[in-house]
Amino acid sequence: AKKGTAQNPYIITTDITYPPFEFQNDKKEYVGIDADIINAIAKDQGFEIEFRPLNFSAGLQALEANQVDGMISAMSINPEREESFDFSDPYYEAGTVMAISENNKEIQSYDDLNGKTVAVKVGTTGATFVEKLQEKYSIKVNQFEDSATMYQDVVSGHSDAVFDDYPVMAYAIQQGLKLQLPLEPEKGDVYGFAVNKGQNAELLDMFNTGLANIKEDGTYDNIIDQYLDSDE
Numbered sequence: 001a002k003k004g005t006a007q008n009p010y011i012i013t014t015d016i017t018y019p020p021f022e023f024q025n026d027k028k029e030y031v032g033i034d035a036d037i038i039n040a041i042a043k044d045q046g047f048e049i050e051f052r053p054l055n056f057s058a059g060l061q062a063l064e065a066n067q068v069d070g071m072i073s074a075m076s077i078n079p080e081r082e083e084s085f086d087f088s089d090p091y092y093e094a095g096t097v098m099a100i101s102e103n104n105k106e107i108q109s110y111d112d113l114n115g116k117t118v119a120v121k122v123g124t125t126g127a128t129f130v131e132k133l134q135e136k137y138s139i140k141v142n143q144f145e146d147s148a149t150m151y152q153d154v155v156s157g158h159s160d161a162v163f164d165d166y167p168v169m170a171y172a173i174q175q176g177l178k179l180q181l182p183l184e185p186e187k188g189d190v191y192g193f194a195v196n197k198g199q200n201a202e203l204l205d206m207f208n209t210g211l212a213n214i215k216e217d218g219t220y221d222n223i224i225d226q227y228l229d230s231d232e
């Protein structure tokens, strides 16, 4: 069967739990900004998809090995990744931010991380940002495969700080996670839908056309408003 039909859907990987971009609802369906955007685009462009949730670094590997057709995972577009993947037009802007425990009064700047332990998620732009900080400061790094476990490492006091994308950290804190954000986020990256380099050009084209359509007809704004306060 032709790719993108019900018999042969495009396999799309997404982060396992990265609210508000992707998470499972009570009915065990994948929802969130990324999930709803690609579902709306698939409907607009008339193709079928199946989600294959994977930890972020496993998703990158699966895409590179052609085990999946595309990845929508709050994935920042950057030159390094563009060597391996083809990206869609940007669909969202967000930057990394530092979070510390709710009761921590000691860490107020990156300088204060000297001698401290920082939690990062493998393969992410947050992890790369901390690698750059390590050129200047003595920082011990604890690596995690998923954001929820990584946040708990700071809540429990095992790590002193964590770096992750601002909208995800802010959403988690709003939902009751006992962390705080002492600094402004770094300048925003933009997120893109990715395919393996030179593969699935048709899917990428349909994503871009569908994205333009759902922006124009208001679907995109409705999706964002459903998950985030409109003033953010």
Ligand code: GLN
Residues within 6 Å of the ligand: 015, 018, 056, 073, 074, 075, 076, 077, 121, 123, 124, 125, 126, 165
């Ligand atoms: N935007 C970050 C990155 O691209 C984090 C993505 C994620 O954790 N799903 O590395």
